[in-house]
Amino acid sequence: MVTLTIDGIQVTVPPGTMILEAAAKAGIKIPTLCNSKRLIPFGACRVCVVQQKGRRGLMPACFNPVRNGMEILTNTPDIIKARKIQLQLILISHPLDCPVCDAGGQCELQNLVYEYGVSENSFKGEKANLATDHVSPFIERNLNRCILCGMCVRICDEVVGANEISFLNRGFKMKIGTDFDRPMNCEFCGQCVSVCPVGALNDRMFLHKARPWDMKETQTICGYCGVGCTLTVGTKNGRILRVRGDESRGVNQGTLCVKGRFGWEYVHSPERLTSPLIKKDGSFVKATWEEAIGLVVKRLKEIKSEKGGSAIAGLCSPRLTNEELYSYQKLMRGVLGTNHIDHAGGYSYAAPLALRESLGYAASTNSINEIRKADVIIALRSDLSETHPVIKSEGVLAVKRRKAKLIVVNSRNIYLNKFSAFNLLVKPGSEVALINGMMQAILQEGLAKEEFVSSRTEGIEALKQSLKNYSPEKVEALTGVSRASFVEAARLFAKAVGGVILISTGQASEKKDRDLALAASNLTLLTGQIGKENAGIFILGEKNNSQGALDMGLTPGWLPGYANLGNPSERERFEKSWKLSIPEQEGMGALSILQAAEEGKIAGLYIAGENPLVAYPDSSRTKKALAAVDFLVVQDCFLSETASLAQVVLPAASFVEKDGTFTNADRRVQQVRPGLYPPGQARPDLWIFQQLSKSLGYKLNDPSAKAVMDEIKNLVPLYGGIDYARLDNPLGLQWPCSSADHPGTPFLYEKDFPAGKGKFIPVEFEEGPAETESPWFLITGPTMVHSGSLSLMSPGLTRLQGESYVQVHPEDARKLGLEDNQKVILRSKQGQITVKTLVSWNAAPGLLFVPCHFGQVGGNCLTGRDLTITKVQLEKV
């Protein structure tokens, strides 16, 4: 540690700290226009100059590391004069159009000019006269206001890795731009906008909407993916005007993706449901809450008394808050008497449950911010730039700052390969064989962490036995990956100080996800990459509360907190607390519910937030199943494809209109705070569940989300210490958090595994059924711009990507004589769609990719329920 004094205040900081940071620690603010804690110091603005006692001249504080015994002065007349001159130099070309600038009030230049009283400028010079970029989506660039601090260029390089913009020209003509000054065509994450200290880069949606100080800003959690980014939502007069990231809050530290920053428009969509709807003679009629709830209660009661609770089933979206999910399963299980409840199609959570089997907890083992400190990262079947862009940034930070090695295992040539050391392009579905092959190589070369394996794991012999079948030659044949590259990748991972495996979940067969997670868990146990910082396995949930839905027992077989439904004493614990009885028999999962519905066994189906018709495989069969249900209730923000089949539609609030908590992909429970009132008669899901329950004759819980969390904390030991007072901090709390004084758990299994030892559970690779008549492998998934039904209601996002497409590899396109943007028909056993082609090197030969959203032309019209690999035929129109 290094000790120095700054303006007479002594501070001790780690070596390598810059004076600017050390001063911040001492409580002294040194002004700067080009420094951000997210970026590597650059020294462009020269405003942060300080003096060292005993030395001549001034030096930039952002760029000079501390040394022992330094005496730094930050506020002498010389320094103030130098800063004033620096500001005057910047102001020579700055247009001073502050009254019409959107940065006014939050402009760092304006603030400094004010602070230093720079009212005159003896320097004269030309003002820049460059055209404003009115064309780029979401981002408006007014380069005349640019002060060339380079923060946008640096964040785009260092954090995002897109390198869309750069310094162009030289001297007075220098400016920031793209090659040939074309409009931007990037990820549109808006990180450049977020770091711009002046009004050169603006959020186009916020332009001329409000002065920053007129807005109310609410800290909440993003409602899109499982990363759980903290959003600062700016609202005025009941409308969102801007969303930004705050670099001092949340796992994202200010980084957001295009959906998080610009994808909120759906909240104000005119298509939002504002009143309950009841279907009369085939069309929807507006109804009051009393009528709608009365009808739902009457019909569900009838069904329950005629056919029993097991004729009722429920599907709930993992987009809801923990409190809502908990209340929903309580309502379904206890009040309506059915265990037929599930979420996310029932296929998205096999991976965390597999980790529960082998390691103990059904969740990621470490914290998201540790990824950037890892040495070796395996992105296992994870197209991070599309599914979790903020996690991609963690990977970019690791690769660019720490020279970490990224190993990409995917069946497509995903964008992430731009940063990878190894691109292991596997045959579709053969990831497990590759991991097994890597483990066999590790064993053969004696790279296994023997001590860790012998002291903390069990079942190594069985694993060794099963891995004998995975010789490098065989794995090469099974996966199509060259022996040399996966063996070298295995060596790297085994020798890493911190080795991380990232698995993103989504639509895949339950068995495949389970096998993949177990293979990953075996690999980490074998190499000791678990139970320590900067290592471990991450299961990246697709939805904002995928983790919470599992924790809250929204599954047919698990009660909240992974209490086993089949265990009478566990069930009793809940029954006693709820004063209700829970049916003994394990329920059906989502796809079985649909199967049963098809067979006429489900008379009442209550869907909250899910859109099975689009999100579940085999759309045409799903439609048949939903049509066969006597009484279908759908609760949603929009009249979704599924809702349009319902008898009663209940309007729900969006994530910015309610209270509660989400649990993200690193087990972090974070508070969701309302910034708006729901439109019209729309109500938070919690309110709806409670009203329904009340009409069914049971008080579900106290009305506030806080009270529900207090109930949860008493029943779910993992959440035992979580209450709203403690959640009011920038980083939330990571479970397991057993008591009020438990600090939360950033990484799991440090000392031991819950079952004592980590279990090796060998998994065998099974090739999918060989289907020969359809030549093309089909992969479906989300894209960076869309996540499902909600994002499609945001006009900005649909302008970027408005229709479905099929991604084709250029070599395949050449063979077929296909061009970009050409209509083709894809046909599988389940159905067919007509889409346009997108010829891209990101596909792989023989493999097609179709986004899983876009309802009637989405990938789910083609996929089957068994969800092994889909194969399709392709025809030109």
Added chain:
Amino acid sequence: MKASEPWERAGDKIRLQGFNLELWKYEGEPGSLIPLLQAAQRDYSYIPEAAIHYISDIVGIPPAQIYGVITFYTQFRLKPLGKYLLRICNGTACHVNGSKLMGQVIEDELGIGVGQTTEDGFFTVQSVACLGCCSLSPVMVINEDTHGRLDPRKIRKILKSYQSAG
């Protein structure tokens, strides 16, 4: 992108004809950017947009940054040179003997200033510090031919002769 330009598209990749292939051994070496840009310019007289993307793939530097490098150095051009490169000398001797006026005459005749190329792609005008033949001042060089002891009438005549020669 014009069809006549000397590269072919193979999907996203661009195959450039006549490129100095020796340089491709620097694949993945960011430090070889400048020699690659010079090679491109030597072959095409300027750096075509497609070459930027091609070089970007090779050295792993994003196109925007390469564009930044190109615009930083005066040696790189993003537009093709004209058929005739006209270099007007501005050295001391030429300056004394009226090179400024000669420059103006050229500008009037061709309608372009220094550093520009005529719309028909015929002439590119550059200004240089000294051509090393001060005895002929004021002097200009068109491609390899030197024209000395210029006066406005002579310049018009010379330019006309090139224009009519085609």
